[in-house]
Amino acid sequence: MSTTSWHCDARLLTRYSAGTVDAVLAASVEAHLVCCTRCRAAMAVHADPDESDRIWAGVRTAIARPVAPWPVRLLRRCGVSDEDAVLLSVSRSLRGPWTLATVVVLVCAAWASFPDDPRGKAAYLLVAPLVPVLGVVAAFASADQTAELAVTTPYSKARLALLRTLAVIVTTVPLVVAMGAVIPGIGWMAVTWLGPAFGLTLTALVGLTCLPAEIVGPAVFAGWTAVVGCAYGRDTVATAVAAPAQLGYLVLAVVTAAVLFLRIRSTHFPGARP
Amino acid sequence: MGMRSHADPGADDAALVRAMAAGDEAALRVLFTRHLPWLRARLTRRCGDPDVVADVLQDTFVAAWKGARRWRGDGEVAAWLWGIAVRRLVSRLRSRPERLAAPTAEVEAVDERTLSSAEELVLLGVEHGDLAAALRRLSPQLRAVIEATVLDGLTTREAAQLLGLAQGTVKGRIRKAKAQLRQDLISYQAGWS
Numbered sequence: 001m002s003t004t005s006w007h008c009d010a011r012l013l014t015r016y017s018a019g020t021v022d023a024v025l026a027a028s029v030e031a032h033l034v035c036c037t038r039c040r041a042a043m044a045v046h047a048d049p050d051e052s053d054r055i056w057a058g059v060r061t062a063i064a065r066p067v068a069p070w071p072v073r074l075l076r077r078c079g080v081s082d083e084d085a086v087l088l089s090v091s092r093s094l095r096g097p098w099t100l101a102t103v104v105v106l107v108c109a110a111w112a113s114f115p116d117d118p119r120g121k122a123a124y125l126l127v128a129p130l131v132p133v134l135g136v137v138a139a140f141a142s143a144d145q146t147a148e149l150a151v152t153t154p155y156s157k158a159r160l161a162l163l164r165t166l167a168v169i170v171t172t173v174p175l176v177v178a179m180g181a182v183i184p185g186i187g188w189m190a191v192t193w194l195g196p197a198f199g200l201t202l203t204a205l206v207g208l209t210c211l212p213a214e215i216v217g218p219a220v221f222a223g224w225t226a227v228v229g230c231a232y233g234r235d236t237v238a239t240a241v242a243a244p245a246q247l248g249y250l251v252l253a254v255v256t257a258a259v260l261f262l263r264i265r266s267t268h269f270p271g272a273r274p
Numbered sequence: 275m276g277m278r279s280h281a282d283p284g285a286d287d288a289a290l291v292r293a294m295a296a297g298d299e300a301a302l303r304v305l306f307t308r309h310l311p312w313l314r315a316r317l318t319r320r321c322g323d324p325d326v327v328a329d330v331l332q333d334t335f336v337a338a339w340k341g342a343r344r345w346r347g348d349g350e351v352a353a354w355l356w357g358i359a360v361r362r363l364v365s366r367l368r369s370r371p372e373r374l375a376a377p378t379a380e381v382e383a384v385d386e387r388t389l390s391s392a393e394e395l396v397l398l399g400v401e402h403g404d405l406a407a408a409l410r411r412l413s414p415q416l417r418a419v420i421e422a423t424v425l426d427g428l429t430t431r432e433a434a435q436l437l438g439l440a441q442g443t444v445k446g447r448i449r450k451a452k453a454q455l456r457q458d459l460i461s462y463q464a465g466w467s
Binding site: 016017019022023024026027028030031033034035040041043044045046047051052054055056058059060062063 | 299302303306307308309310311312314315316318319324328331332335336339340350352353356406409410414417418421425
């Protein structure tokens with residue numbers, strides 16, 4: 001569908017491909033190529049067939065890939081590599097905790113919104129920090145349909161744990177914060193639960209690097225229940241997230257993070273990143 | 275080459291894009307084989323890193339596949355593909371501070387002298403006329419800006435990202451280049467008569 005009566009000769013196209021024509025001439029060639037089928041076809045001899053095949057293979061892979069769920073796409077935006085994102089998207093670890101968090105937090109939020117019932121707040125405080133923890137633990141429970149895959153994948157378990165934790169936190173934490181923010185009377189508790197949540201999640205992670213999920217989950221759950229129960233018994237649950245307690249969670253988080261870091265460093269599974 | 279043995283290698287580009295919109299991967303393959311070489315050469319002139327160019331090409335055809343349904347059906351498919359490719363390149367380079375073989379600077383000195391074949395002169399005459407001479411007199415910096423905005427059809431913002439300049443600098447250079455071209459073309463006409 002050429003509208004011009006002349007065409008680029010082979011020598012000119014060769015020089016253009018080699019990048020040895022000056023800018024103005026190159027601009028002419030480019031303007032011509034856009035509307036000339038014949039000269040575009042003549043450019044084929046300047047392509048590297050191996051490279052073309054590689055690019056085509058990449059195109060095919062990309063268009064064959066199913067659209068990832070939004071948390072995975074979000075993670076990919078945050079810098080998680082494609083392989084990791086794919087591994088996450090085939091596991092149930094994203095959908096399970098999401099549903100769990102939605103149901104549990106909704107129930108607790110409804111309960112906590114009765115103004116004169118301190119048990120509502122206690123329930124919220126008990127449940128909110130455990131949502132990410134349970135999400136992480138659930139990702140490792142043997143019911144996970146990708147368990148076999150995870151076992152045979154040349155990934156360090158600690159690294160996988162971190163990845164899944166990231167996924168769980170991305171999906172659950174904003175929800176729980178949002179829920180807390182719209183409940184009247186919860187106040188700062190809508191945010192302060194993040195302190196214990198952080199410490200507990202890291203504790204669970206450290207536990208998961210050496211113990212099965214069936215033990216770690218109940219253990220963390222029991223520990224946190226004891227803390228909230230204690231505070232509730234003393235008269236107000238808010239002390240469980242007051243400043244001195246927050247300092248404790250911070251120390252817990254720092255210590256467990258250090259342990260986790262060391263465990264990952266000392267685990268020389270193939271695929272483990274230093 | 276065996277590459278074109280798939281569906282309907284004779285179909286025109288517009289028909290291929292319509293087939294792609296209907297989910298025909300063989301049509302994408304034909305379009306890919308047809309347009310990859312020139313797109314690659316054109317991108318290579320704007321970015322010296324072959325890996326980046328390969329990535330951008332891949333993204334371009336993936337985007338063309340996904341966006342085939344949105345193609346309006348007017349104008350050249352080649353121009354549509356280039357529009358996708360150059361914007362992919364811009365967004366790819368945005369995240370990298372080191373970029374671009376300076377598109378024109380080194381080769382010119384040689385080329386001013388080798389520009390002698392009759393075809394080339396005709397090509398220039400038809401495509402740009404006396405504008406070519408005026409363009410050639412622009413400094414490489416000014417010409418790069420004109421190339422990006424006028425020939426590649428980028429916005430000043432995109433051109434700034436492609437060239438690694440501040441947007442204000444690009445605007446300033448466009449203004450300067452226009453003034454210089456206008457001046458040049460006027461004096462050319464004046465000298466003609």
